[in-house]
Amino acid sequence: MTDLERLLEVQGNDTAVDQLRHRRITLPERAALVDLDRKEQQVRAEVAEPQIERDGLARGQKRLEDEIATVEGKAAHVHKQLYDGSMTSPKEAQALQADLESLKRRQVALEDEVIELMEKIEPLDEQLSGSKIALAALEAERAATVASLAAAETAVDQELAATLAARQVLVDAVPASLVAEYERIRGGAGGIGVARLQGATCLGCHISMAAAEVDVIKRLPAEELAYCPDCGRLLVR
Numbered sequence: 456m457t458d459l460e461r462l463l464e465v466q467g468n469d470t471a472v473d474q475l476r477h478r479r480i481t482l483p484e485r486a487a488l489v490d491l492d493r494k495e496q497q498v499r500a501e502v503a504e505p506q507i508e509r510d511g512l513a514r515g516q517k518r519l520e521d522e523i524a525t526v527e528g529k530a531a532h533v534h535k536q537l538y539d540g541s542m543t544s545p546k547e548a549q550a551l552q553a554d555l556e557s558l559k560r561r562q563v564a565l566e567d568e569v570i571e572l573m574e575k576i577e578p579l580d581e582q583l584s585g586s587k588i589a590l591a592a593l594e595a596e597r598a599a600t601v602a603s604l605a606a607a608e609t610a611v612d613q614e615l616a617a618t619l620a621a622r623q624v625l626v627d628a629v630p631a632s633l634v635a636e637y638e639r640i641r642g643g644a645g646g647i648g649v650a651r652l653q654g655a656t657c658l659g660c661h662i663s664m665a666a667a668e669v670d671v672i673k674r675l676p677a678e679e680l681a682y683c684p685d686c687g688r689l690l691v692r
Contacts, residue, residue, distance in 0.1 A: 457677075459649065459691045461629050462637055466649050468622040473646050475618060479611045484604035491597050495590065502586040509579040516572045523565045530558040636680070640688055649689040652681070660686035 533555045542548045626634055641648030650659030655669045662685045664672075672681045672692060681690040 457691075458629050458633055459680075459689065461625060462633060462649050462689070463651060463691050465622060465625045465629065465634070465637070466641075466647065468618060468625055469641070469648075470646065471618050472615065472622065475611055475615045479608060479615070482604060482607050482611075484600050484607060487600050488597065488604070491593055491600065495593050498586055498589050498593070502583055505579050505582050509576060509583060512572050512576050512579070516569055516576070519565050519569045519572070523562055523569070526558050526562045526565065530555055530562065533558065633680075637689060644686060644688055647688060649691060650683065650686075652683075652690045652692045657683040657686060657688065657690060659683060659688040662686070 533551050536542060537548060537551050537555065542551070637648040639648075644659070647659050650657055652658070652669075652672065655663045655666065657664070660683060662683075664684060668684050672690065675681050681692055682688065683690055
């Protein structure tokens with residue numbers, strides 16, 4: 456086997472390495488994670504306004520409940536004044552009774568407002584609960600996808616390590632100067648630095664040469680490097 460034929464094997468190995476690296480970058484799990492991010496953002500955007508509304512209603516409910524507690528405290532104090540036996544003036548008792556009734560009416564009105572707010576909050580809670588379930592499902596799917604991606608990356612990395620190790624064995628069997636020339640061409644020729652000449656066609660660019668060009672290449676000494684006149688790649692002839 457000639458050095459150029461060995462170099463052709465290096466080329467096959469390098470092509471495999473490039474494909475493995477591309478496969479690692481384009482693993483389907485990566486696209487799946489991007490899609491999961493999009494879905495999560497969509498769910499969070501859909502619940503942002505209902506959450507703001509729900510929080511506002513909850514603050515209103517808390518304010519009313521605090522006011523109810525205050526009214527209840529005042530009513531209890533008035534009730535105690537009325538019935539603890541200390542009240543002797545009928546006129547004062549009548550005034551306290553009126554205060555008590557007013558406080559009770561205020562309490563009922565406030566409680567009705569609380570019920571109205573709770574009725575508004577209930578459907579929002581159901582919506583937000585559904586969104587929480589959806590987000591939890593997305594998070595579980597994300598965790599599974601991340602684990603799958605890690606496993607896929609490990610598999611590709613192992614294959615890549617084995618391929619690179621095999622490449623080194625091949626490279627060690629080719630003169631360093633020839634490898635350097637191959638690398639120079641490969642860097643600017645789409646990853647292909649050497650190709651076989653099949654008949655009049657360079658299998659690197661798949662362009663057929665003129666008969667005169669082929670004749671010139673075939674007349675070159677065996678130790679002299681031949682290049683494709685169209686793509687500039689090294690030719691194995």
